[in-house]
Amino acid sequence: KPLKLRRDWVARHPTMASAAKKAKTDGEKQEEKEELAEKKDGTEGTTEEKEPGEPGPPPELEQDAAANKGAKVKEPVTFQQQDTTMNCVLSAFGSMIMPLTDGGLQFLLAGARASVGVKSGRYMFEVKVLEIMNPAEDAVARQRAPQPRNQLRVGFSVAGSSLFLGDSEDSVCFDMEGALTHNRKKEACSQKFGQGDVVAVLINRDSKSPNHNTISLFKNGVRACQPQALPESLKDKELFPAVTFKNLTFHYNFGPTPLRPLPFVCHMLKDILAKDSALAVPEKPKDGKHEVLFPVALPDEGTFDGLDFFLEGHRQHTELSDRAILAWAQNSGLTQTKQAKTSNDKPEMGFGIPMMDDGSVRRVLNAVAPIQQRSYVVMEVKANLLKDDRKEALAKWGAAGFKRTAAVMMGEPPAPLKKRILELALRAKQEASDTEFKAKKAEEKRKKLLEKRQKQLEKERKKAAKAAKKKQEALRKRLEEEK
Numbered sequence: 001k002p003l004k005l006r007r008d009w010v011a012r013h014p015t016m017a018s019a020a021k022k023a024k025t026d027g028e029k030q031e032e033k034e035e036l037a038e039k040k041d042g043t044e045g046t047t048e049e050k051e052p053g054e055p056g057p058p059p060e061l062e063q064d065a066a067a068n069k070g071a072k073v074k075e076p077v078t079f080q081q082q083d084t085t086m087n088c089v090l091s092a093f094g095s096m097i098m099p100l101t102d103g104g105l106q107f108l109l110a111g112a113r114a115s116v117g118v119k120s121g122r123y124m125f126e127v128k129v130l131e132i133m134n135p136a137e138d139a140v141a142r143q144r145a146p147q148p149r150n151q152l153r154v155g156f157s158v159a160g161s162s163l164f165l166g167d168s169e170d171s172v173c174f175d176m177e178g179a180l181t182h183n184r185k186k187e188a189c190s191q192k193f194g195q196g197d198v199v200a201v202l203i204n205r206d207s208k209s210p211n212h213n214t215i216s217l218f219k220n221g222v223r224a225c226q227p228q229a230l231p232e233s234l235k236d237k238e239l240f241p242a243v244t245f246k247n248l249t250f251h252y253n254f255g256p257t258p259l260r261p262l263p264f265v266c267h268m269l270k271d272i273l274a275k276d277s278a279l280a281v282p283e284k285p286k287d288g289k290h291e292v293l294f295p296v297a298l299p300d301e302g303t304f305d306g307l308d309f310f311l312e313g314h315r316q317h318t319e320l321s322d323r324a325i326l327a328w329a330q331n332s333g334l335t336q337t338k339q340a341k342t343s344n345d346k347p348e349m350g351f352g353i354p355m356m357d358d359g360s361v362r363r364v365l366n367a368v369a370p371i372q373q374r375s376y377v378v379m380e381v382k383a384n385l386l387k388d389d390r391k392e393a394l395a396k397w398g399a400a401g402f403k404r405t406a407a408v409m410m411g412e413p414p415a416p417l418k419k420r421i422l423e424l425a426l427r428a429k430q431e432a433s434d435t436e437f438k439a440k441k442a443e444e445k446r447k448k449l450l451e452k453r454q455k456q457l458e459k460e461r462k463k464a465a466k467a468a469k470k471k472q473e474a475l476r477k478r479l480e481e482e483k
Helices: 005-012 014-043 139-144 305-315 322-331 360-371 380-385 387-398 413-480
Strands: 079-084 088-090 096-101 109-115 116-118 121-132 150-160 171-174 179-182 185-188 198-205 214-220 239-246 249-253 276-279 291-296 315-321 373-378 403-408
Touching: 005 291, 005 380, 079 088, 088 109, 096 109, 096 239, 121 150, 150 198, 150 249, 171 239, 214 291, 239 249, 291 305, 291 380, 291 387, 305 315, 305 373, 315 322, 315 360, 360 387, 380 387, 387 403
Parallel strands: 291 373, 291 403, 315 373
Antiparallel strands: 079 109, 088 096, 096 249, 109 239, 116 239, 116 276, 121 198, 121 249, 150 171, 150 239, 171 179, 179 185, 198 214
């Protein structure tokens, strides 16, 4: 047993203190050995059962791709100016895209679509977030601005469709929050990603693969989600790489070498075979000059219907108007705070954000438009009708080398336009009829519910009156009996 010594005596005799400490340590070691021996004797001959662990991730079904044999696409795989929104800035080198953020543009989404798509085979492209922007804004704007402030969606879309991924049936995408979005419906399915991450989007349209008609996301070379089936509306269509973003800068990589290799060999978009590809290269102007068109028309004479009809057949033209800015803002998640005045020519924004409501966006776009190589339609009904305003607008585009055309929209419209306007009128009439029918049905339902409620109240009133009468009779009989 360890020695028991008085503390004051041990303090005056350090040699004895060391011996006591050693004896105490030896005793503790002996006790530990005895305890271990007892545990061993008690558990000898028994087997501890282990609980089964959680199942691991499904096995990777993607295999290494064989070397591509055959003719490859000759056109460069890139983002063309005509297939981007006006707030996109394409770098001259480094394969980077950044947004304009001045004058309220920080509240608007930006979008871009590549010039080469996939109709068969298995291919991928990469995106790396380089910079997260936080533009200065006032307290009111911070409260009204849609969240999140920084966004990035990566995926595929159909040529000629909206540049805002996930907003229609013609696109599908992954976002930074880990959701898969199609036709405005979100479903959480993947890991989140952010600044510094390299994400690869893989599309598998190989009919021999078990992952046929799927889309997958990889984060820094590691699978971030299981293969997600392409929506039915996209399975038979040619799909082009696309991005939608806000307040960030990113680097895109179409190959041929990935920034972060995947667990298996996969060809990038620059190695796509001609038979697997689809091209959406915009037509170049015949005389080398892009066109800026100034429609001259009377108000409320089918002016904007004619513009919509023109844009459907001339997708290389971009509309410059307050109507287009309003639609852009609504597609970016902004909502009007009040019942704004409706007007196609000069609609009221009414978003409650000063930079959106004071025309700052229009001024920035008017300054940027002449330096971007694309064709435009400047839709200002009042300004295009007035000679001085029209002359001033034409002068802004002269030095930029655009072909300037003032198109007078008067007289008998062409037959296709008349047909379209009749269809629109019929559709509007049908919608009004449907609205009236629904309102009538709702009123009938309300009346039936009111009648039912009144009958129920009348029934309850009669029941209460009957009960009161019965109670009075009982009280009267009791009084008579007491007499």
